[in-house]
Amino acid sequence: MRMTRLHAPTLKEAPKDAEVQSQKMLVRGGYIRKLAAGIYDFLPLANRVLRRIETIIREELDAAGAQEVRLPMVQPAEIWEESGRWGFYGPELLRLVDRKGGNFCLGPTHEEVIVELVRRDVRSWRALPLNLYQIQTKFRDEIRPRAGLMRGREFLMKDAYSFDVDDASALVTYDAMYQAYERIFARCGLDFRAVEADTGAIGGSRSHEFQVLADSGEDAIVSCDTCDYAANVEQAELPVPAAGGGPESAAVEVVATPGQRTIEEVSAFLGLPAERFIKTLVVTVDGRPYAVLVRGDHEANLLKVKRLLGAASVELATDAEVVAATGAPVGFAGPVGLKGVDGILADHAIAGLRDAATGANLADAHRIHVDAGRDFDARYADLRLAGDGDPCPRCDGRLRGFRGIEVGHVFFLGTKYSAPMRCNYLDEAGQERPMVMGCYGIGVSRIMAAAVEQNHDERGIVWPAAIAPYEVVILPLQMNKPEVVEAAEQLYADLARAGFDVLLDDRNERAGSKFIDAELIGIPYRIAIGARDLAEGNVEFKQRAGGDMERVALAEVTSRLQAARAERAR
RNA sequence: CGGGGUGUAGCGCAGUCUGGUAGCGCGCCAGUUUUGGGUACUGGUGGUCGGAGGUUCGAAUCCUCUCACCCCGACCA
Numbered sequence: 001m002r003m004t005r006l007h008a009p010t011l012k013e014a015p016k017d018a019e020v021q022s023q024k025m026l027v028r029g030g031y032i033r034k035l036a037a038g039i040y041d042f043l044p045l046a047n048r049v050l051r052r053i054e055t056i057i058r059e060e061l062d063a064a065g066a067q068e069v070r071l072p073m074v075q076p077a078e079i080w081e082e083s084g085r086w087g088f089y090g091p092e093l094l095r096l097v098d099r100k101g102g103n104f105c106l107g108p109t110h111e112e113v114i115v116e117l118v119r120r121d122v123r124s125w126r127a128l129p130l131n132l133y134q135i136q137t138k139f140r141d142e143i144r145p146r147a148g149l150m151r152g153r154e155f156l157m158k159d160a161y162s163f164d165v166d167d168a169s170a171l172v173t174y175d176a177m178y179q180a181y182e183r184i185f186a187r188c189g190l191d192f193r194a195v196e197a198d199t200g201a202i203g204g205s206r207s208h209e210f211q212v213l214a215d216s217g218e219d220a221i222v223s224c225d226t227c228d229y230a231a232n233v234e235q236a237e238l239p240v241p242a243a244g245g246g247p248e249s250a251a252v253e254v255v256a257t258p259g260q261r262t263i264e265e266v267s268a269f270l271g272l273p274a275e276r277f278i279k280t281l282v283v284t285v286d287g288r289p290y291a292v293l294v295r296g297d298h299e300a301n302l303l304k305v306k307r308l309l310g311a312a313s314v315e316l317a318t319d320a321e322v323v324a325a326t327g328a329p330v331g332f333a334g335p336v337g338l339k340g341v342d343g344i345l346a347d348h349a350i351a352g353l354r355d356a357a358t359g360a361n362l363a364d365a366h367r368i369h370v371d372a373g374r375d376f377d378a379r380y381a382d383l384r385l386a387g388d389g390d391p392c393p394r395c396d397g398r399l400r401g402f403r404g405i406e407v408g409h410v411f412f413l414g415t416k417y418s419a420p421m422r423c424n425y426l427d428e429a430g431q432e433r434p435m436v437m438g439c440y441g442i443g444v445s446r447i448m449a450a451a452v453e454q455n456h457d458e459r460g461i462v463w464p465a466a467i468a469p470y471e472v473v474i475l476p477l478q479m480n481k482p483e484v485v486e487a488a489e490q491l492y493a494d495l496a497r498a499g500f501d502v503l504l505d506d507r508n509e510r511a512g513s514k515f516i517d518a519e520l521i522g523i524p525y526r527i528a529i530g531a532r533d534l535a536e537g538n539v540e541f542k543q544r545a546g547g548d549m550e551r552v553a554l555a556e557v558t559s560r561l562q563a564a565r566a567e568r569a570r
Numbered sequence: 571c572g573g574g575g576u577g578u579a580g581c582g583c584a585g586u587c588u589g590g591u592a593g594c595g596c597g598c599c600a601g602u603u604u605u606g607g608g609u610a611c612u613g614g615u616g617g618u619c620g621g622a623g624g625u626u627c628g629a630a631u632c633c634u635c636u637c638a639c640c641c642c643g644a645c646c647a
Contacts, residue, residue: 012596012608013582017640037639092646143571143645198647209647219647234647315644406647477606512607519607530606540606 001470003505003517008045010517020216022452023148025461029521031469038145038153042445045521048469049448050156054135056187056466057158057442064180066131066160071113073137077103079112082421094141106139111417111439114161118435119423125165128425128435129173133160135444149449150405151218156445162438165427167414170436174206174412177440181210181408188447189464191454193402195221196231197409198303206412210442211404212450219404222386226397233401234303236386237393240348249355249369252336258364261331263296266366270357273297278350278358278370280333282317282325282341285309289317289325293335293346293378295353299385305345308381326361334359335376336367346378405450406443413437455545461522462544465568470503472561473523477511477530488529491539491557498558519544525561 008030017034018024026032031046042050058068074096080086086093094106107113114132122130138157145153160177164170178194185192190212197209209232211221223230231237260266267274277296282289283305290309294300306314319330325340326333335344338361356370372378388401415434417423424432448467455462465471472495476488485506492504503523505514511530518526528540533551541550541560552560 009580009597011581015581016576016583019640034639090646140646144641144643146641232647409647475606480605510605510607510609512605512609515607517608528606532606 001503003503003507006045006503007043008521009043010520018148020147020150020449020453021456022150022216022449025452025456025520025522026148026449029461032149038142038151040149040152040154040445045469046448049463049467050444052467052469053188053444053447054158057135057184057444060180060184060187061133061158061160064131064176065129066133066162066177069117069132069134070136071107071110071117071134073107073139074104075107075110075113077105079116079421080105083112083115083417084420085112092140092142094139107136108138108140109439109441110134110136110159111161111413111437112421115417115421115423115437118161118163119418119421122163122435123425125425125427129162129164129169131160131162131173131177133158133440147216147218147449149445150216150453152445155443158442158444160440162440163418163423163435164438165425165433165436167436170412170414170438174410174438177410177438178208181410181440181442184442185210185212185407185447187466188451189455189466190407190447190451192407193221193223193230193404195223195404196229196235198232198235208410209404209406210408210410211402212407212447212454213402214405214450214453215403216453217403217405219406221402221404222388222390222399223402224392224395224397225400227392227395229392229394229397229399231386233386234301236390236399238348238382238384238386239391239393240382241352241391246352246354248374249371252367252369252375254360254362254365254367256364257332257366260364260366266357267296270366270368272357272368276353276356278335278353278356278372280335280338280359282322282333283314284317284321285311285314285342289321289341291325291333291335291338291341291344292383293344293350294384295347295349298347298349299387300347300383301385304381304383308345308383326359328359328361328363328365332359332361332363332365334361334367334370335378336370337361338376344376344378345383346372346380347383348380349384350378351380405446405453407447407450408440408442410440411438413439456522459516460520463522463524465524465565468522468524469501470523471501472525472527473503473505473518473521475505475511475514475518475526475528477514477528479506479508481531484529484531484534487534487539487554491527491529491554494558495561498562500561525564527557 010030011028014024014028033041077086096104135158139154142153162173164173192210192212194208194210197207220233222236260269263274263277274296279294279296281292281300283292292300302314322330350372353372357366357368358370360367390399418434418437423435427433452461474488476484478484495502524544526542537554538551539554541552
């Protein structure tokens with residue numbers, strides 16, 4: 001491709017609404033343009049990157065036995081009512097009404113559509129397992145789209161759905177997809193971790209996220225420094241700590257703490273370290289108030305509360321609800337004598353606490369010398385959020401915290417959709433059974449952004465070669481020197497013939513502009529042709545990812561690039 | 571949805587307080603010049619000042635309403 005023909009409008013300055021590096025660089029490099037909040041145009045360079053990612057996905061999924069389909073984006077409400085999600089999904093589901101008054105939505109995901117497709121035509125155990133996937137634009141009306149492509153409303157996604165005869169077979173499929181995912185992200189040149197994850201709104205019983213490690217990631221994950229345990233912090237389990245205990249403290253005493261609400265304030269005021277505090281959160285569980293206790297230096301994980309109680313919703317109580325439950329303003333709740341709640345739940349770390357401090361359920365007052373067990377009772381469980389430095393639940397190692405960008409997610413769904421939607425088959429005994437499903441997503445456009453987040457420098461993008469829009473860029477440095485232009489044209493033709501995706505910067509620009517744009521766009525290999533070196537029959541070869549500038553004979557360029565390719569493949 | 575902020579040329583911004591009919595840098599077009607890290611100079615193109623209504627002799631500027639976008643939070647996962 002010639003730069004004079006390529007529609008890649010590069011910018012010197014990033015638009016002011018760009019927030020993260022990937023967004024700034026993709027906009028500046030002429031890859032994307034924003035049309036509306038969370039909705040982007042993909043220009044030719046971006047389209048090429050997306051296609052290369054798609055190709056890797058298709059190769060690996062086809063090899064794993066999946067088949068590609070294309071499903072509608074506009075979906076009728078009926079199938080969502082049947083699965084129970086029409087009422088459940090919330091405003092994130094963009095709903096439409098057609099001219100006849102029929103209700104539809106833009107597909108945020110395709111479980112309903114695929115189940116409708118499969119149950120219609122698949123009746124026999126002989127047809128299973130079946131695994132279908134598509135690569136398609138999805139729409140989720142996010143309340144707040146942000147971070148460019150990383151959390152848009154419209155985005156490109158690969159979604160796959162598997163159907164098996166039983167759990168054992170479905171787990172084999174799950175593992176095959178898990179391994180295909182590892183190959184896909186590795187081939188894309190990403191540094192990632194597969195982590196145990198919550199199943200969330202999709203539902204199901206087993207789930208892993210594939211997280212690209214990047215400081216700008218929205219997700220917090222922990223990974224053991226010794227074994228291979230890794231999990232989203234929302235999901236991460238913590239081992240039950242050794243029972244604390246110790247001598248009984250003095251009798252509980254109420255002390256005045258005027259205006260001191262946060263652990264930090266009270267800790268400073270009373271001169272007690274945060275780990276001697278019992279933090280008391282009032283939460284509303286399916287409409288009923290509960291107290292959740294965690295140590296002052298810990299954070300509660302409300303998802304764990306939700307799972308423990310099997311609740312549909314758990315949220316932090318409003319100020320009014322706190323007052324109703326504790327009789328005191330927000331900031332002074334405590335477990336001692338707490339009557340206004342349906343139950344008191346406490347993290348394991350609370351069990352051994354002696355001589356602790358906590359809210360007094362009175363305005364401007366706290367209690368000290370509080371002993372767990374003596375002064376209050378609670379139901380103990382693992383309720384806190386894991387973090388950097390916490391013990392691993394599987395071995396003696398320590399958990400380390402990372403930020404991640406979720407680029408893939410695999411779910412073991414079981415019969416969550418197949419049972420209510422009657423997606424059944426007949427087994428060998430002629431018995432009707434629900435199919436056992438799995439679903440598997442990859443954020444294709446998000447991979448593009450994540451790759452940039454993980455691979456850039458101050459000058460621009462540094463694409464992993466496997467997903468770069470072009471492999472080589474040729475820069476003729478003096479367009480007024482016929483021999484330079486001629487050599488560049490010849491090399492361009494030769495490299496194309498040798499099977500390289502090559503870009504020729506044939507613009508009548510100065511050398512500086514060409515270098516700067518080539519670095520911004522991030523093409524892995526750069527061949528600069530200048531009159532001085534050319535007189536000796538040489539050109540300059542440089543890899544975007546680093547390394548020194550190499551002087552290479554013009555005739556050797558193709559073999560030098562082939563060597564670079566081979567090096568990469570190792 | 572709550573809080574905060576911004577809308578003026580393709581991009582980045584000044585002008586708004588104190589009303590007088592729109593400007594700077596970059597880009598783009600033409601020419602000259604230059605040619606190994608965003609050359610220099612000259613000339614030029616380009617704007618319903620987010621939109622509607624109002625006040626006024628006169629509104630980018632003041633008032634009312636409205637839309638869009640961004641940030642923090644909640645939400646989602």
